[in-house]
Amino acid sequence: MPAALKLHDTLTRTDREVTPLDGKTLRFYCCGPTVYGPAHIGNFRTFVAQDVMRRVVEASGTATLHVRNITDVDDKTIRDSQKAAQTLLDFTQCWTQKFHTDCAALSLLPPHIEPSAVAHISQQVAMIEKLIAGGHAYAAADGSVYFRVSSFKDYGRLSHLEDRELRLGASEAASATDSDEYTKDSLTDFALWKARKPEDGENFWPSPWGEGRPGWHLECSAMILEYLGEDFDLHSGGVDLIFPHHENEIAQSCCSTHGKFAHHWMHVAHLMVDGGKMSKSIGNLYTLEDLAKRGYSAAEVRYVLISGHYRAPLNFTMHSLDSARQALQKLAKADKALERGTAPLPASPGPFAEAWETLLNDLNVPGAIGSIFGVLNKLKPAALSAEEATATRNGLHFMLQALGLTLPAIADEAAADVPADIQALAQQRWDAKQAKDWAAADILRKQLEAAGWLIKDSKEGFTIIPK
RNA sequence: GGCGAGGUAGCAAAGUGGUAAUGCACUGGUCUGCAAAACCGGUAUGCGCGGGUUCAAUUCCCGCCCUCGCCUCCA
The missing domain is CATH 1.10.730.10 (Isoleucyl-tRNA Synthetase; Domain 1)
Structure with a gap:
């Protein structure tokens, strides 16, 4: 079998061989869907690309450990579950099922582990506690907890946004009016834990900082730590996740563990x-x-x-x-x-x-x-x-x-049951043809065509196939 | 404005410092009464525009134009 897959790495911007850290199993994480509706083909482009990556790695003789999460708590899932008058759990399970159906139809290999965000609240709380203890996060007056971006010097390496302060000057005016923002020390800080709000309904969990729910970025960091550890081989998602999502994941994980987090980044274009x-x-x-x-x-x-x-x-x-x-x-x-x-x-x-x-x-x-x-x-x-x-x-x-391509049945063989009237028309045409009555034969063929059937002649006879 | 990706035939899309894969569509031929299917062919003197480097550029360099994405919770 030829050498390993060479894959572009977003962080180093070079093509690098994909080889497992442990020499045996390629352990990788893909950001999964937020389950508040059916996924669209754009979402699936990313999942399909990741699937091809996995299949190629496996075909080259390396085992994989594929982890892909289900985001089942965020503003949209909460909002739309309430609109649908369903519990968050019922609502997200329904869309998760739909997602699985679609994935199977697309021949996507199911991930080995598919963790859900709400099933890992305690891991997320634990990670926040570590970040606070290390001086990387702080609780605001309202019970929300934020990551202090200034405490992580490598912030921005993946997205190459090291000069983001300049930009922030421009957007400051707009953000300052957002009531959610004023509790943060810096506009660049992002939420790890969001304090309970009335519109959250019954969707909140206890924490040392009060009732609330985890921030979106944190989910992935916590689940990665749980299933892949502090260091793992590869992390993938759509290009739009590079900033801020993956940047924030790196910050959270690197500041709460001693690992390097993902060793390779794969991003799929839109x-x-x-x-x-x-x-x-x-x-x-x-x-x-x-x-x-x-x-x-x-x-x-x-x-x-x-x-x-x-x-x-x-x-x-x-x-x-x-x-x-x-x-x-x-x-x-x-x-x-x-x-x-x-x-x-x-x-x-x-x-x-x-x-x-x-x-x-x-x-x-x-x-x-x-x-x-x-x-x-x-x-x-x-x-x-x-x-x-x-x-x-x-x-x-x-x-x-x-x-991951499955071949269709060949059109001829896919012929469904031919209705008796169609069969009769086709026979009439064949008879006309044998009598060399070309005009009649052609008219009959056009009739059949209009009804959605094509005729293929051979020396011995004819076959009828659906158009 | 910053960062990133891309502009190749009618459509889609690879690729390369020496003169353009592939799929669809179109088209010529064989076959057929005519078709369909099958088989054998054809179809970009050109790779966004303008310069430059080179014996040679679509491929490298510079400038420009256009499209798309991200710039705080969108795959």
Whole structure:
């Protein structure tokens, strides 16, 4: 098996090999969804990219420990659960379930551990206590606790915002009017614990500083410490999380433990729709369900989501889904043509070595897919020996497994039950054709087409396939 | 304003200091009564714009334009 995956690291801005600290298992953390509604395809781009990363690492022979959290307490989950007249728990469990359904449809490998924020309140409180003891945090008069950014000299390293003070001058006027802000010592400080407010309803927990709930950034730091420890291999999320979320995680964790926190940072670029950003108001924010209504499968969505390099913005269009459908069909047909008896489990890229190398180079999925097609296009399946065909098919399956692609049924074979009237019309057409009554045959074919069925003729007869 | 990512054929998207993968779409041929499918081909003298370095630049350097993201709780 070729060498390890080389992956771009946001912190050092270099491509670095991904090798486990313990030499055996790559332990990594992904920021998960906030469960207050269905995730959209932009969210899923990030999760799919992370999934490919994990699959490639595993395909290269390294085990993984994948931790991804569920954010089930924040302003939005509280607000929308109240709107829905549900308890926070019922509300977030419902959306968590929906998330899992979508993930499975997209062939995302489930994380080994999926901790929820509300299930780890005590760990978060403990971390705050450590931070206060170390002089990195302070309780405000209202019972909120804030992280003192000035106490951590490395703050801003990940996002390269070391000169943020200049910027703060400009935004100070706006922030000063926000009633939430005036209890903080500095505008840059962020909340670790938020004091209970009337609008929180029943959603509060006890703490040494009074009733309240944890701050968003803290959740991840506490759960990472619990499951991955003070040092772990890799941390990933969307680019928008670099600042402030990941910056704050680093501050909290490094100031409350002796570890270095994440040793590698992977960030996934955003998905755009029709050349612009996604937004609810424009109405171009799609969920899997939206696309299913338009007849597109999750597998087709996955293909589109990985069809651009994860670090470059990707433009999503309906046409790209059509394109994905055809590409998957082409792969399925190629796979079928290579079928000879039983194929052993895929174990190596075989003739697709170049594609595999491309994938190991910072997860160049589009390059790898291009290379796969390149090999398939040159292939003459009929000329291959059974052994060669099997080896090629194994290699193809190895690559598909690494990319998480499942092949669709080939259109011909997918033929559903043909209604009797359609069958009869098709037979009529065949008879007309045999009688060389081309005009009648063509009219009948058009009728069938209008009804949604295509006819494929061969010497012996015809087949009917859904359009 | 600061920081970051990107601008490659109709659409999407790789890549490289020596003259542009791949998928879709389009198109020519074989086949077919005609189609469909399949198979064999074709389609960017050009890689945002203007300079520079070089024997040679889409690829390196400088400037500019445009798009997208972040700038305190958005993947």
